[in-house]
Amino acid sequence: MLKNEIRILVVDDDPVFGATLKEALNREGFTTTHVTKPDDAMVQIKLHAFQLAIIDCMLPKMNGRDLAVKIEQEGSASVQRILMSGIFRDKTFVRESLAKTGAKSFLTKPFELSELIRQVNEAVGHLVDIPVSPVVELMTMAATPVERLQAINKSETIHSYELPWVFATLMHTKIAGLLNIVSAEGDSSSVGFKHGEIIQVTNRDQKSYFGVLLVEHGFIEQEELDAAMELTASAKKLGERLVDANLLSPHAITIVMAEQQGIRLGKIVGNTSVKISFTETEDLKEEASIDVHMLNDIFNDWVTSKFPADWIKTFYTPWVRHKINLGPDYSEYNRTMSGPAVLRAAKILVQIPKGPTLEALQIESGLSDDEFFPAFHNLVLGGCVRFGEELKTTDVQVQRKRLKKLEIDLERQNYFERMGVSPRAKDVEIKRAYHELAKTIHPDRLGKDAPIDVRDLARKCFNMIQEAHEVLSDGTSRDNYLLELEQGRAEKIIEAEQMMEQARACLTKGDVRRAREMLEDAVAYVPMTTDLRLLLMWAQIKSSGADKDTVLVAKLKDQLSAVPPEDRHNAVYFFVKGLVLKASGDFEGSRRSLDQSIGIEPNFVDAKRELNVLSLQAGRNDKPVDLLKGDLKDVLGALLGGRKKR
Numbered sequence: 001m002l003k004n005e006i007r008i009l010v011v012d013d014d015p016v017f018g019a020t021l022k023e024a025l026n027r028e029g030f031t032t033t034h035v036t037k038p039d040d041a042m043v044q045i046k047l048h049a050f051q052l053a054i055i056d057c058m059l060p061k062m063n064g065r066d067l068a069v070k071i072e073q074e075g076s077a078s079v080q081r082i083l084m085s086g087i088f089r090d091k092t093f094v095r096e097s098l099a100k101t102g103a104k105s106f107l108t109k110p111f112e113l114s115e116l117i118r119q120v121n122e123a124v125g126h127l128v129d130i131p132v133s134p135v136v137e138l139m140t141m142a143a144t145p146v147e148r149l150q151a152i153n154k155s156e157t158i159h160s161y162e163l164p165w166v167f168a169t170l171m172h173t174k175i176a177g178l179l180n181i182v183s184a185e186g187d188s189s190s191v192g193f194k195h196g197e198i199i200q201v202t203n204r205d206q207k208s209y210f211g212v213l214l215v216e217h218g219f220i221e222q223e224e225l226d227a228a229m230e231l232t233a234s235a236k237k238l239g240e241r242l243v244d245a246n247l248l249s250p251h252a253i254t255i256v257m258a259e260q261q262g263i264r265l266g267k268i269v270g271n272t273s274v275k276i277s278f279t280e281t282e283d284l285k286e287e288a289s290i291d292v293h294m295l296n297d298i299f300n301d302w303v304t305s306k307f308p309a310d311w312i313k314t315f316y317t318p319w320v321r322h323k324i325n326l327g328p329d330y331s332e333y334n335r336t337m338s339g340p341a342v343l344r345a346a347k348i349l350v351q352i353p354k355g356p357t358l359e360a361l362q363i364e365s366g367l368s369d370d371e372f373f374p375a376f377h378n379l380v381l382g383g384c385v386r387f388g389e390e391l392k393t394t395d396v397q398v399q400r401k402r403l404k405k406l407e408i409d410l411e412r413q414n415y416f417e418r419m420g421v422s423p424r425a426k427d428v429e430i431k432r433a434y435h436e437l438a439k440t441i442h443p444d445r446l447g448k449d450a451p452i453d454v455r456d457l458a459r460k461c462f463n464m465i466q467e468a469h470e471v472l473s474d475g476t477s478r479d480n481y482l483l484e485l486e487q488g489r490a491e492k493i494i495e496a497e498q499m500m501e502q503a504r505a506c507l508t509k510g511d512v513r514r515a516r517e518m519l520e521d522a523v524a525y526v527p528m529t530t531d532l533r534l535l536l537m538w539a540q541i542k543s544s545g546a547d548k549d550t551v552l553v554a555k556l557k558d559q560l561s562a563v564p565p566e567d568r569h570n571a572v573y574f575f576v577k578g579l580v581l582k583a584s585g586d587f588e589g590s591r592r593s594l595d596q597s598i599g600i601e602p603n604f605v606d607a608k609r610e611l612n613v614l615s616l617q618a619g620r621n622d623k624p625v626d627l628l629k630g631d632l633k634d635v636l637g638a639l640l641g642g643r644k645k646r
Contacts (some may be wrong), residue, residue: 030124051079078444084109104122133158134154134155148170159272180277189201201268219249266302266564271422293335319358326385328386342378496526537556
C-alpha cells in the first residue's frame with residue numbers, strides 16, 4: 001500500500017502534544033487522526049482500518065494499557081500499538097505494559113520526534129510498497145524493447161549478480177548499443193550488443209586466454225603453440241600466424257575468441273554493486289560474437305560456479321508466493337534445459353507447466369536448496385519461466401517448512417547475506433531489499449488463521465531481517481560492522497593462506513595425508529576459494545585408493561565445474577583436471593591437461609612427474625624408466641627433462 005494509505009491513530013488527552021504528533025506523522029506521509037478520549041478512539045477504530053495506534057497511558061476514564069487491550073479484543077488485532085507516557089517511566093511498568101498489551105514499543109516523554117518516526121517506520125514500514133528494481137520487475141511481464149531499455153536505465157544501482165538477467169534482457173531487444181557498468185570500487189566495464197548478440201566486452205582485465213583455449217579445445221598441441229609464440233619477429237597476431245602455418249583453421253579462431261569474450265564477461269559479475277546505463281549506438285567494433293545459445297551455455301556454467309546458493313535463495317524469497325508461468329523461450333530445445341543444473345533437478349520440469357507457486361514447487365520436488373535454486377535461476381535466465389500473480393493464501397504445511405529452513409539459514413548468515421545485498425550496497429538497495437523481504441516474511445502478512453507456531457517462526461525470521469536492516473541502514477553502524485567482518489576475515493585468510501602454502505609443499509613432497517588435514521582445516525576458517533578448492537581436490541585425488549573410488553571421482557568432476565570459468569586457465573587447474581581425468585580412465589584427456597599445465601608453468605615439477613608416469617603407463621616412452629629403482633640420471637631426465645615432440 002502507499003504511504004498515505006497507512007492510517008495512524010494518536011490517542012492523547014493533551015490537545016497540543018497530540019496535534020504536534022499528528023503534524024509530524026502527516027509530514028512523513030502517513031494519514032493521521034488525533035483524538036483525546038478512549039471512547040472517541042474506539043469510534044474511529046470501528047469507522048476506519050487503522051494500521052497503528054499511538055496511545056498515551058494516562059487517559060480519562062480508561063488508561064492507555066486497557067485501551068490497547070480493548071482494541072485487540074474487539075477484532076482489531078492487526079492494529080499495531082505503541083504506548084507512551086510522561087508519568088509512568090520506570091522499567092518495571094514499561095516491561096509489564098508491553099507484556100500485557102503486546103505493544104510494539106514504549107516511548108517515555110519527552111522524546112525526539114525523530115525517535116517516534118523511527119519506531120513508527122519499524123512498526124508499519126513493511127506495509128509500504130516500494131517498487132522492485134525495474135529490471136527485476138521484467139520477470140513478470142512481456143516487455144517491449146523500449147520498456148526493457150527504460151527499465152535498465154531506471155534501475156541505476158543493482159547487485160552485480162543481477163547483471164546476467166540484464167544481459168539476457170538486452171539480447172532480446174535486438175537493439176545495438178553499449179551497456180555501461182561501473183562497480184562500487186570504481187572499475188568501468190562495457191558490453192556491446194548488436195542484433196541479439198554480444199559482440200564486445202571491455203573490462204579492466206584484458207588478459208589473453210587465446211593460446212590456452214586453443215590447446216584446451218585440442219585445436220593445437222602445446223609444442224606447436226610454444227613454437228608459434230617464439231616467432232616474435234612477426235607483426236601478425238598469433239591466430240593469423242597459426243593459420244598461415246596451416247596449424248589452425250579460421251573457424252577455430254572464431255570459437256576461441258567468443259569463449260574468451262565469455263571469460264571477460266564473467267569477470268564483470270561478482271559480489272559488489274554496480275551502476276548501469278545503456279546507450280544506443282551502431283558504432284561498435286565487433287570483436288567476437290556470443291549468440292543467445294552460447295549465452296545460455298555460459299549461464300549454465302555460472303549458476304554452479306559464480307552465484308552463491310545463499311544469494312540465489314534470498315533473491316527469490318520475495319517471489320515464493322507467486323505462480324510460475326512458462327516463459328517466452330520455454331522449449332525442450334532451449335539449451336538451458338540440457339544444462340547440468342537443470343538436469344540434476346529435472347523433476348521440476350514436470351511440475352512447472354501446472355503453474356505452482358515457487359515455494360510449492362520446491363517442497364513438492366523434494367530437492368535441496370543447492371539443487372533447486374541453481375536450476376530454477378537457470379530457467380529464469382534462459383527465458384523458460386516467468387512469474388505470474390501472487391497468491392494471497394498459502395498452504396500452511398508448505399509455509400511451515402519454508403520458514404523453518406529460512407530460520408536456519410538466517411541464523412548462520414551475516415547481515416549482508418541475510419538481506420541479499422553486497423558489502424558495497426547503496427542505501428536504496430538496502431531499503432528495497434528490506435521491504436521486499438518484509439513483504440514476504442513479516443508475521444502480519446500471514447493469514448488470520450495461521451497457526452501460532454507458524455506465526456512465531458515468521459516473527460523470528462523477520463526479527464533477524466530487521467536486526468540486519470537496523471545495522472545496514474545506518475551508515476556508521478554499517479561501516480563498523482563491515483570493518484568488524486573484514487578484520488575477522490582478514491585474520492582467517494592470512495592463517496588459511498599459510499596453511500595452503502604448507503599444504504602445497506606437503507603435496508609436492510608426497511605427504512598427502514598431512515596436506516589434506518591442513519586444507520580441510522582451512523576450509524573451516526574461510527569461504528571456499530578457487531585456490532583452496534583446487535589444492536583440496538589435489539589432496540583428495542592423491543589420497544590412497546582415491547583413484548578407484550568412483551563416487552569420489554564423480555564428485556571431483558562436479559567440483560571442477562564449480563570453478564568459475566575465468567579461474568580455469570592456470571597451471572594448478574589443468575594439473576588437477578589431469579589427475580581427475582586420469583582417475584576416471586581418460587588418459588588422453590589427462591595427458592592434454594597436464595601438457596597445458598606445463599605449457600602455462602614450465603617448471604611445474606608435479607605436472608612433469610605425473611605426465612612422465614602417464615607416458616610410462618601408456619608405453620609412450622622408447623625407454624621406460626623405473627622411478628623407484630632406475631639410475632639417478634635417468635630418473636631425473638624422465639622427471640625434469642624435455643618432452644619429445646609429438
